[in-house]
Amino acid sequence: xxxxxxxxxxxxxxxxxxxxxxxxxxxxxxxxxxxxxxxxxxxxxxxxxxxxxxxxxxxxxxxxxxxxxxxxxxxxxxxxxxxxxxxxxxxxxxxxxxxxxxxxxxxxxxxxxxxxxxxxxxxxxxxxxxxxxxxxxxxxxxxxxxxxxxxxxxxxxxxxxxxxxxxxxxxxxxxxxxxxxxxxxxxxxxxxxxxxxxxxxxxxxxxxxxxxxxxxxxxxxxxxxxxxxxxxxxxxxxxxxxxxxxxxxxxxxxxxxxxxxxxxxxxxxxxxxxxxxxxxxxxxxxxxxxxxxxxxxxxxxxxxxxxxxxxx
Numbered sequence: 001x002x003x004x005x006x007x008x009x010x011x012x013x014x015x016x017x018x019x020x021x022x023x024x025x026x027x028x029x030x031x032x033x034x035x036x037x038x039x040x041x042x043x044x045x046x047x048x049x050x051x052x053x054x055x056x057x058x059x060x061x062x063x064x065x066x067x068x069x070x071x072x073x074x075x076x077x078x079x080x081x082x083x084x085x086x087x088x089x090x091x092x093x094x095x096x097x098x099x100x101x102x103x104x105x106x107x108x109x110x111x112x113x114x115x116x117x118x119x120x121x122x123x124x125x126x127x128x129x130x131x132x133x134x135x136x137x138x139x140x141x142x143x144x145x146x147x148x149x150x151x152x153x154x155x156x157x158x159x160x161x162x163x164x165x166x167x168x169x170x171x172x173x174x175x176x177x178x179x180x181x182x183x184x185x186x187x188x189x190x191x192x193x194x195x196x197x198x199x200x201x202x203x204x205x206x207x208x209x210x211x212x213x214x215x216x217x218x219x220x221x222x223x224x225x226x227x228x229x230x231x232x233x234x235x236x237x238x239x240x241x242x243x244x245x246x247x248x249x250x251x252x253x254x255x256x257x258x259x260x261x262x263x264x265x266x267x268x269x270x271x272x273x274x275x276x277x278x279x280x281x282x283x284x285x286x287x288x289x290x291x292x293x294x295x296x297x298x299x300x301x302x303x304x305x306x307x308x309x310x311x312x
Contacts, residue, residue: 002193009179011092017171019044021265022071023065023273025187026308028136037062039071039096042273042300048230059090064312067122067144072108089114099107112149112179113137118311123165123188128152128173131159141188155184155193155226164306165207167215167230174214176203196233208256215262217254225254227288237287246276253311267309272299 021042030036037060042069066072073094080306092109097103099221111129114225119130127142130152139152160178167174171189174196176182186193207216213236214228255275265275272296282290302309 001140016054019261021257021270022064022066022254022312024062024073024310024312025156025302026060027305028307037073038306039064040302044263044275059092061116062090062092063118065118065120065122067126067127069098070144072120072122072127073105074120074127075111075118077116089116091115091233092195101257106141109142109147110148111142112140112151119161119164121164123166123168123173124171126188127299128164129187130175152186152200153191155186155192156195157182162196162203163205163207166216169212170230172205174198177202200228206254208262210260210262211282212257212283215254215280217252217264225288225290235284239283239287239289241291243295244276244292246274248276255311265311271304271306273295274299 021044023040023042025038027036027038028041045165059078062073064073073096074092076090076092078088078090080236085095091114093108094103095108108197113136115129115131125144127144128139129142130139131137135153138154140149141152141179142149155175157177157180159298162176162178165174167185170185170187172185172187175184176185177184181199181201181203183197183203184193184196184262205215207214209215209230212230214230216226216228219226226239227238228234248264248266249268252264255263255265257263261277263275263277264272264278267273276297277293279291279293281289
């Protein structure tokens, strides 16, 4: 794949490719010690990487989310030696309209509470933000059309959540508890919580849903996928029909493309983003078959000044 880069201002034209990966990137420290953030749009179909600058005062420790034709950068940290953590959380929110890139970033209505490294996802014109590190409240919701924030009702028990997963076909968000392995669902259409399973052990910080099946990576050191049928509420056996061409490193991400296909992506020490594309389907016995499309990982070079990437 080509590592060709260009500014995104002349690219999107109000559309978003089906095979687009959005990434929040962090650069190596500059002369004043700051580690600036940036956006990268990786178009797998056209083999190009498009660059968009971040708002100049976007803080580190923030999270990006896409909703419709907009990208939001939410929360973050500001250094504070007087705080025992060494930083204060921030409630800043920045917005970028992909249909009007010339306008650039603008600061929009702030969150109700400061949040460092928040867990964020978007559904039906709203942005859901969950606690992560040291927030005073469990979560809150931003109504984009009304431009206001409101508190998110907490689950029945105090939970230390993993990365939440959107189940849009059922108007709910799946939330897994680290400590008890409980799997909860938050139904955002009626603002209520339901416990789906008391013990749901197979979860990682990367999960997604395709055709009513929840997929997670059982071990970030392998391509061992776990599948869970959300309709029947049962785990499904997974079988790879082709040899896995490479063992992904720790920190790999299971990513669902707009086309519905899955890839497993990661960043390696050679300054490239690599990914495996694979097909998944149900067999006649009710299990899952998985087959890699290629016998090797596909590599996308990225600039040397980048030290971290987070996909959203």
